[in-house]
Structure formats: structure tokens, C-alpha cells
Amino acid sequence: MNALFSPELLIATLALTSIYALVALGLNLIYGSMRLLNVAHGEIMMLGAYIAFGVFTAWQVSPLISMFGAMVAAAILGWLCYELLIKRLSSTPALVQRIEANSLLVFFALSVILQNLGAWAFTANARSYSYMDSLVQIGSVSVALNRLVIIAVSVVATAAVMLFFRFGIAGLAIRALIQQRDAASLVGIRADKVNRIIFCLGFALAALAGALVSMVESITPFSGFPFTIAAFFVIILGGLGSIGGSVVGALLLACVEVYGGALTSPAYRSILLYGVFIFVLFVRPQGLFGRRVA
Amino acid sequence: MTTLLQVRQVTRRFGGITAVSDVSFDMFQGEVLGLMGANGAGKTTLFSMIAGNVAPSSGQILFEGKAVPARPDQASRLGIARTFQIVRPFPGMTVLENCMVGALYGSGRERDLNQARRICEGILEEVGLSAQMFKAAATLTLAGRKRLEIARALSTHPRLLLLDEVLAGLNASEVDEALALIEEIRQRHSLSIIIIEHVMKVLMRMSHRIVVLHEGKKLMEGTPSQVGSDPRVIKAYLGEKNVRAA
């Protein structure tokens, strides 16, 4: 099967990996550091996507510029969301006890609200625009420029977040918080401040992903959910909180999608994808790079 | 005297660390065996292996001649009960409900809920927790939680009880009371006990024999007075100053 080694497939894998990794990045922060099941992640992406779309359609401003605006808007939303909802969720003992179920519901509610407010504000119609879609020749393969841009931004954003975690003490502080709240505060970590930053950053990264994805996919207020799922798969495959792990998770998913489809049939794509996910968790319940928790 | 427990050349490694290394000893029915050793000597790990929480890397543990399975629930069913050094009560349950779990599933295997409740009420009375019976376990003080560990272990109707530093955090007079309590419990339930404690007075007074671990290996085994005067033990564990105290 010579086709398997074709550069087209390689680039497709790369492009898909970068989208998955980018989409997972914001979720990784919120989920990996606070164990909150943010099922509204995709909706926040859509928020970013709509901002990019709206700004482009109205004023022809490049999404590469408006994405910063989208990030700021989402960060504000994150801040509000933290102050109004999550603070209470993570400080009321009765709520913390079932933090999984409760966070699931809070974010589920948030996603329902965002979807329907979105539908009300923008109508449910699918939207799209075209930007930077000229073809670029790389060797024998030609790729749309916007896909290359996504790869580049994804690499930069992932690397930045990774460095932040690896070399700053902030990463440790985040992990300390989730393990032992009292002890964390005794060593001087202010849960409130750290969590607020995480929320703003996580939401901003989601919006960034949305703004970029809007260049290559059509968007509707209701199309966030598949992204949420993809993001969860990526970070769980990689192991919670491990940014490097989630890049590998993204790569694995992309490979299954591209090469799995090529080897068998695209008909089995979803079965393969979910199958691999289930298999990995059956074999390694803590994800590929997760550490077993004491 | 019949042999209750045989520990045979048991080793447990964690990655590069050998927590317990080639330890063997026997224990008789009705005996109180002390387990002594510096921090990190492997005492708790040994308990975990006897209670089935951790599987030995090599070696064998026999309880009444049968190999102890590496599954805590099955070990409990055989009649082995342990307390946790770092206590782990069921925080959302009341003290009574904590105990009922053991009564229903331990080697007593009581099937009737009301009967289990009565058994547990008796046990809580014995360990002095009856006043707190309906309080959530999370509200107990540390000492209270240690008592609860004992009560829970007892509720499984064990024959071998493993006590891991249950007296830590008590003051001198409380220790005296607790010692009397444990002795009483031992006789009433005809238990055999292995006890880990860093308070010398306890080991010296309670145990019939003491096994000393040092860096995972068995350093020696003997009566309290033999152990207390052994120079190796003094060097490795007690520190010169405490010899006189003991």
C-alpha cells in the first residue's frame, strides 16, 4: 500500500493533529487543573468562531487579528463564569463532594444557555467565510494556507502553555491546589487567584481555537459539541493535565482518523476512533501519560 | 499453641525501593505481636501485604495454613482486619454506618441490616464511641477517627487484628486507658493482634513478642525485654536517650 506513505496523508495528519491539540489546550487547563468537566468548551469555541466570523464579515478584519479580541471576550466570560458559578461550586462542601456530576451539570447548563443565546443572536443558520484559502505548494502537495496557519498557531500556543507549566512554579501550584486545598493555601497558594487565571486562560484558548477553526469549517451555534468530545478524548488519552501527553493524544486520534480510514475504510472511522479510546482506557486507566494517583 | 499466621520470606519492591525484604516470622493463636522499626522500615507495607492490600513481590503469607489472597476483601473474609495508619473513614457516613459496612461484609457476613446495626452498637459502646454514633465520621477528632478505625476493624468479626499506630496522638493517661481497652477487646473477641506503635511503653507492655524491622529486613525477634536491651535495636531505633525511658 504505497498510498499510505503519501505526503498528502502525512500533511492531513499533521493538520488534524494541530486542530485537535489546539482544541484540547483550553480544556486541558480547566479540566486538568480543576477536574471540572467543562462540556461547554465547544460552545466557547463557537463564541470565538462567531466573533472571528462577525468581525470578518462586517469589516474584513483578519481572524488572525480578531482572534485576540475573541480571546479577551472569552476571558471575560471565563472570569464571570468563575466568579458567579465555579467559586460557589468549588467552595461549598456539599457541592465539592460530587464535583464531577455538579460541574458536568453547571457546564451543561452553560452550554445550553450559550447555544440558545447564540441561536437567538445569530440565528441557527450555518455560517462561513473564506480567508487565506490560497493554495501553498509544499513539495508535491498543495495545502490551503489557512490550514498551515492553524498548524503554526497551534504549535506556538501549545509550546507556550507547555513552557508555562514546565518552567514556572505556576504549574505546580495548580496541581497542588487540586490535590490538597488546605495545604495549598498553607504554602501560600491563593486558590481564588489561580483558578481565576486558569478560567480566563482556558476560555481564551478555547476562543482562540474557535476563531482559527472558523476559517476552515462552517459554524452554527449548535456545532460545538463534537469539538468538546474531541477535546475530552485528546486530554484523557494523553492523561489529565499533561500537555505533552495531549499532543500525543491528538496525534493518535489524527492517525486513527487518517490512516485508520485509509487502511480499513472511512466507514469504520468512528468505530475505530471510539474503539481506540476505549481500548487505551481499558489497558491504561490513567491515560497514556497519566501518573497513577496515590 | 497453634500457628495462626506464617510470614515466609516476604519481599515487596516498589520501583527501585525494597520496602520489605525477605521477612519471615510465625505468629500463634491468641498472641500479641509487636512490630517495631524506624520510619520507613516497612511495617505498614507488611500490614498491607497481610491484609491483602498489596501483593508480595515474592514470598508467601499463610493464614491458618491458607495463602492470603492479594485481595483485601477476600482477606477480610478470612478473618483479617486492619486499621489504616493514615486514617480513612467513610467521611459522609455516620460512625455507626461506617461500622455496619464491616459487619455486613467482613468475615461475620451478617445478612440482616438490623442485626448488623445491633452488633455495631455493641462494638461502638465497647470502644467508647457510642455518644458519637450518629455523627458524621468527618467531624471526629483524630483520636476519635483512630477509635473508629478499631471499631470498624472489629465489626468485620476478625480473628487477626492489625493495629497500625492507633494510639499515636494520645497523651499518657489516655494511652493507659486505651491499653486496657485493647486488652479487654482482645479477650472478649479472642483475638490475635499485631500492633505497630512508636510509643515504647505500649509495645513493651502489650506484646508477648516483638519483631523488629530495619530497612525492610528483620533485625531481630524476641520478648520485649530482649528487644529493649538489644544494642542493635537501640542503635537503629530507640536512640541512646530513650533506652532509660524504656
Added chain:
Amino acid sequence: AEPVRIGFGISRTGEFAPTSAGPLAAYELWRDQVNAKGGLDVAGTKRPVEFVIYDDQSDVGKEAAIYEKLISNDKVDLLLSPWGSHNHFAIVGVLEKHGFPMVGSTASSLQIRSLKAKNIWFPTSSMPDAHGKEMAKMLKDLGVKTVAVNTVQVGFPMENRQELLPALKEAGIEVVLDRQYAPGVKDMTSTLTEIKRLQPDAVINLSYPPDAILYMRGAREQDIKAPFQFLLVGPTAAFFSKMFGANLDNIVTMGHWSPDKADWPNAKAFFEAYQSKTGEAPDYLDAVLAYMSAEILEQAVAKAGLDKDALRKAISSETFSTINGPVRFEGVQNVTTPTMFLQFQDGVAQIVHPPEMATAKFQPKQKWEQ
């Protein structure tokens, strides 16, 4: 006069809300137009139209209950249809139980023949079997020798594939590639590489919009040169042309309507009215079918009034004049409108087949914009 109350359920929220938006807008357009003309002609008297709309939340389980409620609680005078085949199926039982006639819209499936229902009709002319036969005929006419077929595993496309393959065989056209893919795929590169290698004369994508996007993007990047490139559902949606612009030119798609068809006088008017109402072009498919179903109902009511039996009889027997030309039903099916195909030419969807209906001549796909 007392208003005529017309009820229907439609997805305003949830995953089908985007696709339901077109039909909903078409219904509302129709209502506004009728009311502007002084109301609905009910066997001679004009009465204003009032809608009773329920959101089915994209949950097919809710549809039957909604129509039950419309009929027995709200006691509406007339019904319009929800969006999508599955929702049509879900309410057939209710319609039969109450003997309440309803003109269907956006449903197409061979299974409707097994229905033997007396209270529902389907105005589409893109029934899978006719669609397959017509497609084979068109390809043969164009001199196509080899095709690649690429199908998404969803009801309607799959039924189409099943009818298309034997028809191609009969027409002596070789199927060099027959791929299926699961809904939700995110990449189509391997299939496209294969198509590129095989160089068929025609690529037939029995697709839905999300995967139609993948095809368009990949085909452009890999420069698929087949002169005939077909996408089942997708290209007529407004967002599609925004995304692909000139690249959409010469892509063929399903559809039996064009605003440029001169002998359907209202077609252009509908196009313009819809565009001025929503700011977007109608999607040539769902919005048109929805509008047609309302027109048919309108004309049947003008003839028979609101009596259910008279109405049923009128719908079953009359010929109606719609934006899509004359429509007459036999059984549940539209038997007058032939199966057609659309092709985008200079950004406008033109009917290119069959020749007697065509508004423009087929043009081979020549190039992708760089």
C-alpha cells in the same frame, strides 16, 4: 374574520436547528404573503393565518406528541410538516389516527411507499430510485465511462447509493471506487488520493454538508480533475458559496428548482422575497419544498375548505401550481415534477438536467481556483 390556525413542530434548538431554519423561514414568508393578500382563501372567505409553532428540540421522540397536541389540544385547523424524513415518519401514525391530512415537505425515502398512508404527501421529486436512474442517464448522456462513488452512512444518501449502483451498471458505466464513510469524519484525504489515482470521469459524493466541505477542500488541494463532480446535499446552502466562492462553479448537486426557470413565474419572486426577508438565498431544496407544501395546502383549502375529508380528496386529486411548477400526487408521491440536477454556474444554481427542463447547459468542471 376568525384566523385560520396552522400548526407544526420544527427544530428551533438543537442539532437540527440550522437545517430547520430554511423551512421555518419559508413558512413564515408564505404566511406573511398570504396575510398581506388579505388572508387565506377558505373556500371563498378570506381569513388571516396564524401559526402555532412548537420546538421539537431536535428530538424525534417529541414529534408525535407535538402533533397530537396540535390536533387534540390546540385544535388547529391545518398542519404543516416538520423538517426531515425521520420526523415525517414519526407523525404518520398520529395523522392516520386522527384522519388529519398534511402535505409533507423535506422527506424523501423509499420507505414512504410502504406506508400506504392516506393523510400525508411528499412533494419531492428526488426520490432515491428516480434519482439513481436519472443520474445514470445524465452521466451516460455526457459520455462518462468511469465513476467514483463516495457515500456517507446516513439514511437518504445510503438509499441513493443503493439505487444508483444498479442503474450505473445498467447504463454500462464502470464504478471504479465505491467508498462509504461514517457521519462525523474529519478528514477525507485517503479517499481523495485514491480518486486522484483512479482518475474517474465523474465523482459522485452522496454527502451531507459537513463532509461536502471536506470534499471540496480536499478536491481543490489535490486538484481532482474529473469533469463531473457531484455533491448530494450541501452546495445549495447559503454558507457553502461563502466558503468556496468561485470554486463552487460547475459543481453538480441535487435539486429540482431554480429561480431562473422562466415557466415557473413565481420562482424568481420567491427567491427575491426570501432573500429580502432573511438576507440569504434560499437553499434551493428544503426552503423550496417547505414553501411548495404551503402553496399546495393553500390551493387545496381554497377549493375544499377546512373539512378534513374534502381536503384529503382535494390534495389527492388536484393539480397545484407552485414555485416548482405544477404538482399532482398519485398515492403519496409527486408524479409531475421530473427528477432534476442543478449545477452552479457563475455562482447561480442552474437546472442542467433533464434537457427539457434545463435553464443552462452542463459545463464540465475545468479548474479549481488557486
Added chain:
Amino acid sequence: MSVLLETRDLCSGYGDVQVLKQVSIALEQGQVTAFVGSNGAGKTTLMRTLAGLLPTRRGGIMLAGHTVDALDPPQRLALGLSLVPEGRLVFPDFTVADTLRIGAYAPHARAGWRARAEQMYELFPRLKERRNNQAGFLSGGEQQMLALARSLMSCPKLLLLDEPTLGLAPAMVDELFAILGRIRETGVTLGLVEQNIQTALSLSDYAYVLEDGQIALSGPSAQLLDSPEVQASYLGIREEAASVS
């Protein structure tokens, strides 16, 4: 000598339960103050309230001249107060090395954390051996050492210790007290909750005896050690004491 920490009529508790009832204490700069009392007397509650883990209900806490009742633990840490909590509260996933690193999280403690970590390894060689092991898997005594080391990483001026000898082997207890002695010599003020009353009183300058959430007795340690009340209720010399009174 000045007072570093002072409470006035401090009240605190959990939910409907009022545990501390009008506790007034003072910790002198540079001294060791011991808190003793039977089980459930409220020692841990007092420590948690001082550190800010529990809110003050009534009364007030003054730390180094500031009223700190409204401050959270990190803010009190910034003023130099560090607590070694009961039950250790280690971060189970962290390695020993990570734990020490995070111990120096407070801004004033960040500089020179590496050197301080090395000091800790010297104080507790056992931790050095285990530096890359997860804290959750350490033995009970090792965790206790780790908790103390973590606290020391934050350069405290006032170190509160809630039963730091819990689970330590006798030789290690001696070692610990020796270490505390040395820490004290560097000018750090110590507040010590300890069950071994004899040791506690012999090592401290001043002591408070808590009973049922109140200060039952207080005074210079040497004096308390000789008091018949203390002997009776805490040193297990009941018979003699009973016959005396």
C-alpha cells in the same frame, strides 16, 4: 521581649458547633509555647484558626502588630506564620522534591529555595533518599518529616506545629526536637501542640492547657510541670494525685 501573636477572646468552630470559647493567648517572640490538652480539647481547632483555615467567629487575632482575622492563610504566611497541619496534608501526587519546591511558593521565600531544599535534605536524610518518590506513597513518619520540611521552606517567623511527632520513631522524635531547638535559635517563634506532655513542657518556655475549648491553665512550663493538676490529668499519675486532693 515582644508578643508576636496574640488572640483576644477568640471563638471559632464548625457549623453549629462552637469549639473554641473565648481563648486568649500570647506567643512571645523567640520563645517556644506549648499547647497541651486531652483529646478533643480544641488544640487543632486553635491552630487552624490561627493559620486562617477556619474563620474567627468572635474575638481577634493580632500577628506582628496586624489584625489578621480577615486575612487568608497565604496572607498570614506572608506575615511569617506557617503551620504544620495535623494529619500532614501532603500533596499525594507530588514528589518530595516538588513538595519542597512548592513549599517555597510564597513570594518572600522564592529566592534561594534550592539551597534551602538542600538544607532540608541534610536535616532529613530519609527525604533525600526518597526525593523522587511520590509523597502519597511515603511511610507515615516520612510524610510527617516532609510536612515539616515543606513548612520550613517558607522561611517562617512563627512556626505552628500540630503534633509534629505523630508517627515518628523515638530516635526521630529526639532528632526532631533537636531540630526545633536549632530553629528556635535562629529566632523563629514556635507554637507546639504535643501529646507527650512531659517532653512538651520540658522543651517549652510557656504553656497553655486547653480543656473543652477553653484555657484551663497557663504559665511558665517549668511551673506547670510541677503542678499537681497537670500531673493528675495528663501524666497518668492518677492514684497519687487523687489521694493528694
Added chain:
Amino acid sequence: MNGVRHSRLAAWLGLLAAAAIAPALVGGYGQSVLMQLYGWIALTASWVAFSAMTGYISLGHAVFYGMGGYLMAVSWMQLPILAVLLLAGLAAAAFAALVGLPSLRVRGPYFVILTFGLAEFFKYVVVAIESSLGISGRLLLGAPDVLWLSYGMLVLAALAVLLVMVLRHSRLGVGLWAVREDETAAATLGVPTTCVKLLAFVLSAILPAMVGALTVLRSTYFEPMQMFSPMTSFTIVTMAIIGGSDRPAGPVLGAAFIMLLSEVLWSRMPEFYMVLLGVLLLGFVLFAPDGIVGKWMARRNRLGGGF
């Protein structure tokens, strides 16, 4: 104590009687709504019997529901309905036993997403099977009247609530609770954790399959993407948490509340009811963590009603 128990039993029986009479009194639409309500109660209570008891939040109960629907669609007109119902229950139980063993090793958020993944996996397997059979959606003609279906659902709902009641006051229930609190400690006290978790998982799978089977008879159309929709799972969790998952009354109140609310809002304010639903959901989670039942009990206790 006994008096309270008797009065509570009487309340439940009264509720059951009312639920049994209701379908006969309301029209076709009312019957549809009641049928859905009973269905949701059965689903939610079944979920509570596993997830609330063990703390393993399953986001995959749609798989059992869909499985039941699929079996009914496949065997329509070939087997009697009752037989299919039993078969559906058995099949779901078997599937739960099969996947439960490896899944239940996974904890916390991992389990949540794993169960979601399992449900989606199964959905796409069904999609592939149907495609390879050349079938695109199955139409079920001649299904029983909604009145009968609503009675069927009522039986399932009653059984599911009964399951929760019996579990709560049983030995198994205590074991599950211990697992929820601390699995290691539970095992050390003799609870065969894997066994009890698996048992609860299997028990909680049976009734949802039957609910699915009846539901497909109502919609008369089976299509895998619809029948296995993850929204089902989300709705179940929502109802359980809103009602309060610690008591058998929780699922009933939760399902009834959400159904009622959406009935009221749905026709009054079509544009905003989903938004409002979301806001209410937020309010409930944040301000009534023990659900409606919890709030209600707290009020009663405060008023001195206690028991």
C-alpha cells in the same frame, strides 16, 4: 418510626394509583406526556441505582436505551412485544456485564468520558451494521396505542423506583455506598468492590433498555443517530441531580419537575425556554445541591417535622 414508614408507604401507593389513573383521564397528548414522564422516571431511577449509589457517574446510559430500541425495531412483527422487552433487558444486562468489568477499573472523570465513549462506539457499530444491511432507518407500523404504552412505561417506572428503594435499604446498598466513599477502605472491610459495582451496573442497565424498546414503539421510527443520542444521557443526569439522587423520591421529582417546566415554558416562550431551563439548572445545582428532595427534607426538619 413505624408510623412514618407507613405514611410514607401510603404516599407512594397513592402516587402510584394516581399515576395509573391519570392516562385514562387525559387525551392523546396528555398520554404522550405521561408516557415520556414515566419513561424518564424509569431511566433516571435506574441511573441513580448505579451512579448515585457508587459515585461512578455514567454518561453512557443512552447505550442501553438505544439498545432496547434497536432490538425492538429489529424484531418488530417477528416476536411478541413482551418477549422483546425481556430480551432487551437481558441483552442490556449482558452488555453491561461485559463492558462493566474493564470500565469499572476507571474512576472519576475518566469513567464519565469512558462511558460516553462506549455509548458512542456502540452507536456507530449499529450505524455500520445497518449500513451493511442496506437499511436506512426502520419504520414500525401498527404499534400499540399510546395509552397502552404509557401503562407499560408506568410499570417500568415503578420497578425502577422500587429498585432504588430496595437497594438503599439492603446490604448491597451499604456496600455501594462504602465504595462511593472510599474504595480501598471498603475493600479492606470485606466489600467485594468489583462485584458490587458490576452488579449495580447490570441492574441499572435493564430497565433503560425496556424504556428504549417502548419509546421506539411510540416514535414508530428507529434511526441509530437519534436513538443513541447522547442527549438522553445528559438529560438523565440532569433529572437525577435536580431531583436529588440520595432518595427514591429524587428521580420522580426531578423528572416531573423538568418535564413540567419544559411543558410550561416550551409553549409559552419558545424562544427562551432552553435558556431559562439552563438558568434554572444552574440555580438548582448551585443553591440546592441535594436536589428538590434535599431542600424539602431540610425544610421539614427545620420545621420540627423530623423523623
